Amino acid sequence: MRILTASDHALLVEAADLDEAMRLNLAWEGVPGVVERIPGARTVLVRFDPLRVSAVELATALAAVDIDTAQLPDAGEAVVPVRYDGEDLDEAATLLGVSTEELVNRHLAADWRVAFSGFAPGFGYVVSSDPLFDVPRRSSPRTRVPAGSVALAGAFTGVYPRESPGGWQLIGRTDAVMWDIDRDPPALLAPGTSVRFEHVREVARPGVGRSDESGRNGDDAVRPGRVVEQHAETDADALGFRTEAAVEVVRPSLQLLVQDAGRPGFAALGVSASGAADRRALHDANRAVGNATEAAVLESVGGAVLRFRGAGVAAVTGAIGALSLTDVEGAVRSVAHGVPFATVDGDELTLGHPARGLRYVIAVRGGLEVAAALGSRAADTLAGLGPEALTAGAVIPVGGVASHPVEPDALPRELPAVVDLVELEITLGPRDDWFTAGALATLTAQEWTVTPRSDRVGIRLHGEVPLERARGGELPSEGAVTGAIQVPPDGQPVLFLPDHPLTGGYPIIGALTDRSLDLAGQLPPGVRLRFIVKETS
Structure with a gap:
């Protein structure tokens, strides 16, 4: 060990x-x-x-710890109907040196069992007793794999619960729902489950028991975590008053999400913690308005316009930019960053394009009241858990309880502008031995640029000199932390943010220290960064 x-x-x-x-x-x-x-x-x-x-x-x-007495779980049996018509079926058969017919027959005959979960909620790594199944990943991963795709990689079979990128060999498709948060357990292929694949010629009728690209049932109109959208005026609106406090989206940003402290503790289901990309901004905003520090807030990438329903108190932290509040009479006043401000019915908050940082955090006294998924209101963009991204007309209810008095003072904070060079502290490992000595020197000596191909899953970096491997081949899927620096075959690193997959097969050369994670969540495209290795005692 x-x-x-x-x-x-x-x-x-x-x-x-x-x-x-x-x-x-x-x-x-x-x-x-x-x-x-x-x-x-x-x-x-x-x-x-x-x-x-x-x-x-x-x-x-x-x-x-003595592991000899540990007993692997028995989670019953799941039957997965498969139509074997995947795009990579012929190629996978060729790689294994068998006909497509033999591949299908042996896939059906093998004894399969879910070893562990990862990548995304409901994605089970299913291993068999048949030594035939040892298939390399695709040399070039797909950017879009449809939900329900049945695939092979290494010794495993997996079924994509929702549309996502992926590099596994696609051999078929199923209409079985891999992940349903209302089911117990939510994952059809939970660890310890015996799996029997069943050959079918036709897929199920559209909308009945199958997953759409988001992983939700096609015949389920409303799922937990969905924010109710309102576009028409109610009688109360027409009379000029509101019966409940809420925040309405007038103009969304590039990405406007509900976030909180996340949902740690569900890795066994393939669910990452997710949560606010900038935890300090979350805590500061909630403290400013008197909420518990983990209360749900809005996280906005770039500028937006929000309208307040009812009277309340709000605060904006995180990214730094021009902030203003316009009342129903058209009067405009500026809003200070990090300082709580009173709102009345009809006030509109305008968030300007950030001059520094990337993500605003907007807290409202009482917190945002949307349906929770696994105990959290956070939107996980990779897993499809929690509230959907907010669009114009969305109305988010505000809770009526706040735990503490408002805190009017905010500590100043430095965030990067596009022209800045940022230093991020890292530890090396666990797979730094997969890279040459020159690559390790390049990792810390070279400046890396944050590219526009970045989101809450990860920041794609670009450097003049790619990181060179000392070892070839594939790495069996293993766990990854938020802040991990994963290196794909092109040698250009990807820095994992809160919505990253729990497991992956590309080597991880290092990881951000905990104190660098919040700053990483505020890096706009164009920022240059340099990695500094943490000194260890």
Whole structure:
């Protein structure tokens, strides 16, 4: 068992094989200081609380646990009907040295079982007893894989729960719903489930029991977390008053989301913590208006216009730009960054294009009241959990309870402008040994530019010199933390943000320290950055 540094708050433990990795994951439940465990094909990622246990102490504790008595779970059986017409079926058969007919027959005959979950909610890594199935990923991943695609990669079969990018070999499709938050458990292919694939010639009728590209049932009109949109005036609107406090979207930004502190603790279901990209801005905004620090807020990439219904108190933190409030008579007054301000019915808040930073955070006293998914109101853009992105006309109710008095003072904060050079602190590992000495030197010596191909899943970086590998081939899927620096085959890193996949197959050369994560969430395209390796004792 080899224990590697994954970040300043996570260790990656290598096991001999998949079976040992599963036993380690089970045996370590309840180890003091452990926050979450993410099993992989031959590893377990262990996130810990550095205030409760050090990395050295945790490594010692993990190594001392007896895994011989750990019993793998039995989660029953799932039947997955498949139409074997995938785009890569012929290529996968060629790679395995068999006919397409034999591939299908052996896929149907094998004993399959879900080993672990990852990548996205409901995505189970299903392994079989048949040694035939060991298929390399595609050399060039697809940017769009349809929901319900049945695919092969390495020794695993997986079914994409919703439309997403992916590099697995597509051999078929199913109409089975992989993820339904109202089901117990939500994942059809939960760890420990025995899986039987069933050959069908036709897919189910559209809209009945199948997933659309968002992973939701086609015959389900309203799902948990959806924000009610209102476009027509009610009788109360016509009379000039509101019965309930709310925030209405007049003009959305490039991306306007509801966020809170996230939903940690669901890695076993393939669900990442998600939550606000800038945790400090979330806490500052909520403190300013007297909310609990984890209350739901709006996170806006760039400028937007919001209208307040009813009287209240609001505050804007995060990105720095021009802020103004316009009342129903047309009078305009400026709003100070980070300072709470009173609102009355009909006031419109205008957020200008940020001069510094990328994401505004807007808190309203009482917090935003939208339906929770797995205990959180955060919008996870990769998983499709929580409220959808807000559009013009969306109305978000405001809660009626705030825990604390408003705090009028805000501490100043430096955020980057597009022309700036930003330094981010990192730890190396867990896969820095997959890269040449020159690549490790380049990682910290070279400036990297934040490209426009960035979102809440990850920041795509570009450097003049790509990072060169010392080792070729594929890495079995393993866990990744927020802030991980993953390196695809082109050598240009991707910096993971809160909505990143829990597992992946590209090597991770390093990861941001916890204190650098909030700044990473505020990096606009065009910013240059340099990585600084954290000194360890």
